[in-house]
Amino acid sequence: MPGTSAGSRRTEFAIVDPELGDRDWASIDPVRVRTSKGVRHRFTPAMYLWQRTRSHVWCESQEERWEVLWLDYGGQVERLWAQPLAIVFGHGSRLSGASHTPDFLAQFTDGTYGLFDVRPANRIDDHAELQFSESANVCADLGWHYRVLTGHDRLATQNLNSLSASRHDRCMPPPEIGAVILAAARDGITRGDLCRVASPACPPLACAWIDNLAWRRLLLLDLGDVFNSDTEFTTSDRALTGAAA
Template sequence: MSGVTARCGELWSDRCGLAGLCTQWAGFDGARGSLALADGWTGRWRAQWRASDASVLCAVRDLASIPTSRCEPVRRFSWRRGQRHRPGLQFMVSTGRHHGFESIAEQRLLLAVDFAGGVSDVLGQPFRLRFATGSGWREHIPDFLAVAAEGGLLIDVRPGERIGDDDRVCFTAAREAALAAGWRYLVVTGWRPHVQTSLDTLSAQRRPLRDPLGLQSELFAAVASGPRSFGDLVAATRLPAVARAHALHLIWHRRLGIDLSTPINDATKVWASPAGAGR
């Protein structure tokens, strides 16, 4: 991108993926020894899915063959008075529909997945994994399975300070199952500084936005020669107040770029994204 040079700690909005936005737990090696991974384990471990209100059982080696578009959460989301967590529904532009979550942490994850883009579907509570350890059989239900053209991304969400010994074993088992299916796996423990507030700001303008005044063309023209501050960028258009919404929309859709490692304000540098980066 013309005029922009990455510095240590920067997070370019038009280049980053989910893994760059979040902090992750990575203590798999310490728990892997607890799992029973002798020859043939992918045939012994099982995954229980739910499709058309019926249970579907498969070996872990066959995970990737399940048509996820027909599946539904294996465990229902519940709402009741006095519960400690806050479930709800999050709309995702990537899929064009709402997806259930069981906590604020999961809601933030869905927003970040939507911003990272490239997904065609997201299935909450996708399957119940039954896996073997040295002390017997156990079960774990991952939080989300994101489906993309390049493959699946299995995700668990848990604040780092709340990950206990049992969680470590379950997360490591989920990772082994994901790798056997050719998927990636993440345990999201939190977010890099300013990412949450920045995504909240950008998401206000993520839905389709009509541009009858041609302000988006003016924004692109204003950064054609190099980065400009957000305030100067919108001021270069005929209607700065309206152009603010369009600038946020273009940043969300990666047609303009900013550094997400700092708060979004009028001093934020904005640049034109490389060809093909937008969506």
């Protein structure tokens, strides 16, 4: 399995085994390999700001950016790198001699690692199925997770993208106002009413505060529904129990 490290800027090869999987990949700080063609579907590749590490993640397609957005929102991935390594399938593999560059390497909040591939469900053909299956086998040998990300509901994704505009720390409400918002939403309340509760003198001022709490999963809403002033927010269990955002 070849990969590149930031310190040496050279390609390094290693045999897949549990010892390789147990290495501290975060300290290696891998550089993306980028073997795919990119720039597809009229999408200009973009750098997504990964909030947890204040670093950027390269996205080669709009589908990749949407999946990175959902991974960021999910809160289970601590660090994410784009195309930092490649898998060369060896003897015994149905793809012996071929190689594959997974889209993302992730370090999860529990310290474990995993690989992600991004492919819309309607574009997974027999070859892709085989490639993903063999990649999953490699991850099993490494002791890593593996998952193919196949997309989400379009409306839910657009709503989440709207919330993400307020994910930055500058949009966090002052602690005393955040407590008022969470208390008001215990039994459910519309977005419009919640804005008026949080900022009676200027309700629009509260929009970013509410969206920030929703992005941090302290407020719950139905992302699959139309997002407007009538959208209902409810305080999440993790907010009620004092779980960290």
